[in-house]
Amino acid sequence: MRQILTDVLAFDHPDPLEPGWTVWDRLCASATAAVPVTGAGVALMTVKGHGGTLAVTDGPAAVMEDLQQTTGEGPCLNAFDDRRPVLQPDLAQAMARWPGFTSAATAAGIAAIFAFPLQVGAIRLGVLDLYRDTPGALDTLQLAEALDHASAATTILLDLQYSAAPGELHxxxxxxxxxxxxxxxxxxxxxxxxxxxxxxxxxxxxxxxxxxxxxxxxxxxxxxxxxxxxxxxxxxxx
Structure with missing residues (x-):
């Protein structure tokens, strides 16, 4: 995780990914480079549901986050509520679980989703969502990489909020x-x-x-x- 934070936070890196990118854009790009997925999104979460999207890598990832906010269902909500990753290697098989989300997400080209809660102890902050345009599970090493990126995202969220004024959101x-x-x-x-x-x-x-x-x-x-x-x-x- 330390190396992920170093890379993501190194805005003066000699070969920046893109000028003007936020730390969340960099985190999503890092996750998609380290794990064999097509795209990623990071969302804030609250007990009332999807709390807003921090970054997405592409159009389908934006659809993924928008749909979960619109329908009030999907992997990120379950990951947040249950406090554990939700791994769906074949989204087409999840129609009964998330009917509204699944039909529209598969139509957008999303074939697999892996959602990781951003949390530490009792504090829950958000979710890192990864998607594939073809079905397929993550192996043990790939899952470990995804979890490391979720831990890095959690650390960044906590650090950002720590630097905010008391009683205010960063x-x-x-x-x-x-x-x-x-x-x-x-x-x-x-x-x-x-x-x-x-x-x-x-x-x-x-x-x-x-x-x-x-x-x-x-x-x-x-x-x-x-x-x-x-x-x-x-x-x-x-």
């Missing part, structure tokens, strides 16, 4: 969490418009985003801006 983490705040705002608005509890309001928001194949955050922003409403008498009134 700016990098706050930027990723901004979307979660807008989703909370939209949920409250929908709760009033649809005369529903907050949990049911969030389900309505997720269901509509899924049905319309939109990102959850994008729809939430439209709700907050009153471009989309959820009044029962209007159906999908806008």
């Amino acid at each position: 700016q990098e983490l706050a930027d990723a969490a901004d979307g979660r705040r807008e989703i909370h705002q939209a949920t409250g608005i929908i709760s009033v418009q649809a005369s529903a509890g907050l949990n049911d309001a969030l389900l309505l928001l997720r269901a509509r985003a899924y049905a319309e194949q939109r990102q959850l955050l994008e729809l939430a922003q439209d709700v907050v801006a009153r471009r989309v409403t959820f009044y029962p008498e209007d159906g999908h009134h806008e």
Whole structure:
């Protein structure tokens, strides 16, 4: 893990991966180089679900994170809730477990997913998601590499937050969490418009985003801006 941190944090490295990349971009790139996977994503997590994406390597990885936030299901949520890795070497076989997520993820070209919780002791912070565009399991050495990258991500998260002002979220983490705040705002608005509890309001928001194949955050922003409403008498009134 020490070597991973050295490489990821070495912004003055003589051969930088890309100018302007964040530490999370570097971590995802390092993980995909060390483990035989196609792409990666790092997400903040809360007890209420997906808390915002810190970085993704490519389009399918972005779909992977967006879908888990939109549907409220998927490997990262189980890894976070159960506090252990979720290894799904053939995603097509997981339709019964994550029906909404699996159908859309496989359509995006995701064939296998490996989710690793970012945690230390009782503190849970997020998840490192790795995906493959072909089915296949990780062997023992590959799994160890993935776990080392998850440990490195946990260390970076803790260090970032340690450097933040007391009672505040570090700016990098706050930027990723901004979307979660807008989703909370939209949920409250929908709760009033649809005369529903907050949990049911969030389900309505997720269901509509899924049905319309939109990102959850994008729809939430439209709700907050009153471009989309959820009044029962209007159906999908806008």
